[in-house]
Amino acid sequence: MKIELLTDKIPVGISQCAMGDPVRYNGGHKHSKVCTQLLGRVFEYVPLCPEVAIGMGVPRQPIRLVKSDPSADAEIRVLGVDDPTLDVTEPLREYADSVVPELQQVRGYIFMQNSPSCGLKGIRRYLPNGHGHDSDGMGVYAQRLRERFPDMPMEEVGRLNNNEIRENFLTQVFAYDAWFRYVHEDPRPARIIEFFTAYKYLLLAHHQQKTRDLGQVLANSKGRDHEELALEVRARMMEILTHMATRKDKTNALMHSQGHLKGYLSKEEKAELTELIDEYRRGLKPASAVLTLLRHYLPRTPHSFIHNQMLLAAEPAEMGLCDFH
Ligand code: SF4
Incomplete structure (x- = not known):
């Protein structure tokens, strides 16, 4: 199986405020250039704002996660900060359920951090008396989508x-x-x-x-x-x-790849490749340098196993998607 990575842009869901749209509670946005200008080269975005979609309007009163009591299994609701009788927990969950059919075609989701609707982790939670309790919460909309798409890659805007x-x-x-x-x-x-x-x-x-x-x-x-x-x-x-790929484990995988070229390289070529992999291991050379040389030698080996390895396909760094200042 020879897998081609990119054909068209890949559909990816995104919190709408990250696109620069003024949908936040205060009428602002949180435009992410990394998302729109860099990742926008390979992603076709599906921007959604759950709070606007459930009719909260712009501007609107801020909301927050509230635990019914300090116990671990206490119920969590999304309530208005100014008016705690405003409870949008169910509307947010129902909205997430309603977009599931549309999201069947997306292959990842980028969520805005620190949001009681969209945040993936570390969201501040409060007790009914208004006191802060902990920062272990997850946005209610994001949580519902995580349950519905357990394997879909999800990340927060800021971490990208x-x-x-x-x-x-x-x-x-x-x-x-x-x-x-x-x-x-x-x-x-x-x-x-x-x-x-x-x-x-x-x-x-x-x-x-x-x-x-x-x-x-x-x-x-x-x-x-x-x-x-x-x-x-x-x-x-x-x-x-x-799990993040460590340089040590990547080195190991590159050495395995090199092993498949055994018998097809001269002594000097083998020594050069070994030296390059070691320089990568020591942080002196990028992975792309090793991959380029490995791919250069690949046609010499008839083994389909190594020809088909996704490790040797163009990696995000080589596509200019990793360095952005
Ligand atoms: S974080 Fe989510 S709910 Fe809040 S403005 Fe952005 S898209 Fe809308």
């Missing part, structure tokens, strides 16, 4: 300013998109295994043990229901990709 987090998110979105194009419509075990095999070295760079565990799941999958197996494999692959 970090080059490594952005690269990791792109890798997840590309993989999730590829899954829908190559496996979703035809989840025969042979295709699932081919897909996993193409991603194997990339997955190893993100989490070695979990990748081996997934290999075992597939090795023991004879007789399993195809759809159920596909869902488990997708969930495990997407979870593995949420």
Whole structure:
């Protein structure tokens, strides 16, 4: 299976205020140039503002997460800050449910941080007496979509300013998109295994043990229901990709790739490649330098396994999507 990464722009959901639209409670926006100018090159955005969509208007009174009491399993509501009788918990959940059909076609979602509707984590929670309780909350709209799309890559706008987090998110979105194009419509075990095999070295760079565990799941999958197996494999692959790829694990995966060229390189070529991988390991060279040389030598080997490795496909950094100032 030779997977092509990008065909058209990939549909991705986004909090509308990040697009520069003045939909915030105070009539402002939180435009993210990283999202619109940089990631907009590869993403086709579906901008949504749940608070406006449920009729709260602009401007509107701010809302916040309120726990009914300090216990761990206390009920959480989204209430008005000025008027606590305003409760928009159910409307926000219902709105999330209503956009599920539209979001079936998106392959990632970028949420605005610190929002009781859109924030993915670390949202301040209050007690009914108005005192701050903790910062362990999640936006109610985002939480509902997380439940409905458990494997979809999701990230916060602010975190995408970090080059490594952005690269990791792109890798997840590309993989999730590829899954829908190559496996979703035809989840025969042979295709699932081919897909996993193409991603194997990339997955190893993100989490070695979990990748081996997934290999075992597939090795023991004879007789399993195809759809159920596909869902488990997708969930495990997407979870593995949420782990940041360390330079050490990437080096390991690059060395595995180099191993497939054994017998096809001269002594000098092999030494040059080994030296380059070591320079990458020590942080002296970017991964793209190693990938370029590996790809240069690839035509010499007839082994389809290494030709199809997604690790060797154009990575986000090479597409100019990682450095942005
Ligand atoms: S954070 Fe979400 S709810 Fe708040 S303005 Fe942005 S899109 Fe609307």
